[in-house]
Amino acid sequence: MNLLATRNFRVVMALVALLTVALILVTQRKQLAASAPHIATVHTPDVFDSAPGDEPSAKLPEGNTPPYPKQDALKADKLNDAISADKLPQKPQDVAETKADAKTKPVAETKPVAETKPESAKKPASGDCEQYVIMIDAGSSGSRVHTYKFDVCQSPPLVLAEDFKMLKPGLSSFDTDAEGAANSLNPLLDSAVAFVPKHLQACTPIAVKATAGLRKLGEEKSSAILSAVRSHLETKYPFAVVEGTDGIEVMDGSDEGYYAWITTNLLLGTIGTAEKEATAAVFDLGGGSTQIVFEPKPDHPVAKSDMERKFEFGGHTYSLYEYSHLGYGLNEARNKINKAIVTNFGTEKLTKHQSAKQAEAAAADNVEITNACLPPNTETTKVVEFGKDEYYHVKFVGGKSHSGGLCRGLVESIFAKDAECNVGPCSFNGVHQPLLSKSFDKHGDMFVFSFFYDRTNPLGFPSDFTVEELRDLARDVCGGAESASVFAKEAQEELNKEPFWCMDLSIITGLLHTGYDIPLAREVKTAQKIGGFEIGWCLGASLPLLESKGKNWKCRA
Incomplete structure (x- = not known):
C-alpha cells in the first residue's frame, strides 16, 4: 500500500507540474498578443466608384444578397457582382496594385485596382512639375466642373487628383438671361478656387465647353451666354481663360465621344502601352445627344471619312468610328x-x-x-x-x-430604322455605322455611362449586364405595383420618385439593341468612375491644354 501510495503521489505531482507549465505558456501568449500592434482591416471598395453627392444618391443594399430576387434573365452571380466584384479586365500583376498607386501612375498606364491607400501614400508633384487644369462641362441637364492636378514632368503626364462638383440646371435653361447663366457657375468656380493653390491659380487654364443644350438653343442665344461666361471668368476669377473658341465654346458632338473614348481607355490602360492592345468601345448618353466611339477591326473600315478620326498615341495609330446623334439624348x-x-x-x-x-x-x-x-x-x-x-x-x-x-413599340419608332441608308451599313435614322457584331471584338469591353449609369445603378443593377438583362429590368419596372415585390426597398423608393423610369429604361434598352444593334446576349459595363476618376470627355479634353501653354492660353499677370 505504501508503494502504491508513493506512486500515486508521484503521478499526481507530475500532472500538477504539467498543468502549471501549460498555464504559464497560455498566460505569456495572451500577454504577447495584448502588447502586439493591431492591423486594421482594409476596406476594399468597388473599382466602379460613385462620387459622393452625385445624383442619383440611392444607397445600394448591403451584404451579399442581390438587390432583388433572381428573375428569368437576371443571374444571381451577376447581381452579387453589383456589390462586391471587380469586373474590370486585369492582368495578374495588376491585382496587387493599390488604387493610390494607380492614381500616381501615368494616365496611360492606370489600371483599376481593388485596394486603397491613405492620401499620404500619393507621391505629390513638386516645383514646376505641378499643373492644374479646370474643365467645365456645360451640359443640357446641368453643369459640372472637373479640376485636375497633373505632374507634367512625367511622360505621359501623371494625373494625381480630381475635384468634381455638379449643379442643376444647365446654361441653356436660362434662355435669354445670359448674365444669370454666367452667375450660375459660381458654386463650381468657387470649388475650383478652393482646390487650386493660390500661387498657381494665375497659371491654371480654364475652359468651358457646352454640349447639346446650347446647340439646340441656337446661335444667337448660345453666343450671348458664352460671351457672358467669358467676361465673368475674366473679371471675377483668377484663372487663365483659354483663348479663342477652344476656350469657351459649344463643343461638337463628335468631340464629346472622341475625348470620352480617350478618357476611358487611358484609365483602363488600354492605350499608351508598349504593345498595342484591344480598346474599349464607348457609349455616352446625355440629355440632348448620345455618342458612340469604337475602333473597328481593320477588315471593317469606316466607309465615311467624316465619321472616322485618327488618333496617334504612344507610337500607335488608332482608326476610330465616331458619331454623335443629336436629338437622341x-x-x-x-x-x-x-x-x-x-x-x-x-x-x-x-x-x-x-x-x-x-x-x-x-x-x-x-x-x-x-x-x-x-x-x-x-x-x-x-x-x-x-x-x-x-x-x-x-x-x-x-x-x-x-x-x-406598346411602350417598346413607341420607343423603337423614334429610331427610324426604315430611314434611307445611303452608305451602309447603318445603325438608325439612316446613319452609317460598321456593325458592332462584326466589326468589334466579341470579347472587347463596351462601356456605357452617364444616363446609362444613372438609370441602372440606383436600382441595385450590376455594373456589368447583358442587354437582355436590361430589357428584363425595364419589363419589371414597367409592371408597376404588379412587379414591386422583386425590388429592394431602396429601389422601390427611387421608382416612386420618378414616374418615367419605365420610359427611360425602355429608351436605353432600345438605343443599345434597336439603335446601335448590340445583340441581346452581349455584355456591357457601366461605371461612373474608373480608378477614382470620372468617366466622360473632360479628362481627355484637358490633356491638350497641358501642351498648349503659351499658345492658346497664357498665365495671368
Whole structure:
C-alpha cells in the first residue's frame, strides 16, 4: 500500500507540474498578443466608384444578397457582382496594385485596382512639375466642373487628383438671361478656387465647353451666354481663360465621344502601352445627344471619312468610328415619345403655350392622355415640346394593365430604322455605322455611362449586364405595383420618385439593341468612375491644354 501510495503521489505531482507549465505558456501568449500592434482591416471598395453627392444618391443594399430576387434573365452571380466584384479586365500583376498607386501612375498606364491607400501614400508633384487644369462641362441637364492636378514632368503626364462638383440646371435653361447663366457657375468656380493653390491659380487654364443644350438653343442665344461666361471668368476669377473658341465654346458632338473614348481607355490602360492592345468601345448618353466611339477591326473600315478620326498615341495609330446623334439624348428621346402620344391623341383640346417656362407655370390641361410608357394606374404631368413657340402641359396616365409591349413599340419608332441608308451599313435614322457584331471584338469591353449609369445603378443593377438583362429590368419596372415585390426597398423608393423610369429604361434598352444593334446576349459595363476618376470627355479634353501653354492660353499677370 505504501508503494502504491508513493506512486500515486508521484503521478499526481507530475500532472500538477504539467498543468502549471501549460498555464504559464497560455498566460505569456495572451500577454504577447495584448502588447502586439493591431492591423486594421482594409476596406476594399468597388473599382466602379460613385462620387459622393452625385445624383442619383440611392444607397445600394448591403451584404451579399442581390438587390432583388433572381428573375428569368437576371443571374444571381451577376447581381452579387453589383456589390462586391471587380469586373474590370486585369492582368495578374495588376491585382496587387493599390488604387493610390494607380492614381500616381501615368494616365496611360492606370489600371483599376481593388485596394486603397491613405492620401499620404500619393507621391505629390513638386516645383514646376505641378499643373492644374479646370474643365467645365456645360451640359443640357446641368453643369459640372472637373479640376485636375497633373505632374507634367512625367511622360505621359501623371494625373494625381480630381475635384468634381455638379449643379442643376444647365446654361441653356436660362434662355435669354445670359448674365444669370454666367452667375450660375459660381458654386463650381468657387470649388475650383478652393482646390487650386493660390500661387498657381494665375497659371491654371480654364475652359468651358457646352454640349447639346446650347446647340439646340441656337446661335444667337448660345453666343450671348458664352460671351457672358467669358467676361465673368475674366473679371471675377483668377484663372487663365483659354483663348479663342477652344476656350469657351459649344463643343461638337463628335468631340464629346472622341475625348470620352480617350478618357476611358487611358484609365483602363488600354492605350499608351508598349504593345498595342484591344480598346474599349464607348457609349455616352446625355440629355440632348448620345455618342458612340469604337475602333473597328481593320477588315471593317469606316466607309465615311467624316465619321472616322485618327488618333496617334504612344507610337500607335488608332482608326476610330465616331458619331454623335443629336436629338437622341434621354430628355430628347422622352420628348419624341411624348410628342408622338400627344399627336396621336390630338392637340385640339389642349392649351398651346409660347415657351417651356410659360407652359410649366400654367396648370396642366384637365384632359387625361394614356401613356403606354407609364406603369399601370399611375399619373403625372409633363411639358411636351412640339417645336419653336409650341408647348403643351399635359396630364399623362398609365393604362389599366401592363403595356410594356406598346411602350417598346413607341420607343423603337423614334429610331427610324426604315430611314434611307445611303452608305451602309447603318445603325438608325439612316446613319452609317460598321456593325458592332462584326466589326468589334466579341470579347472587347463596351462601356456605357452617364444616363446609362444613372438609370441602372440606383436600382441595385450590376455594373456589368447583358442587354437582355436590361430589357428584363425595364419589363419589371414597367409592371408597376404588379412587379414591386422583386425590388429592394431602396429601389422601390427611387421608382416612386420618378414616374418615367419605365420610359427611360425602355429608351436605353432600345438605343443599345434597336439603335446601335448590340445583340441581346452581349455584355456591357457601366461605371461612373474608373480608378477614382470620372468617366466622360473632360479628362481627355484637358490633356491638350497641358501642351498648349503659351499658345492658346497664357498665365495671368
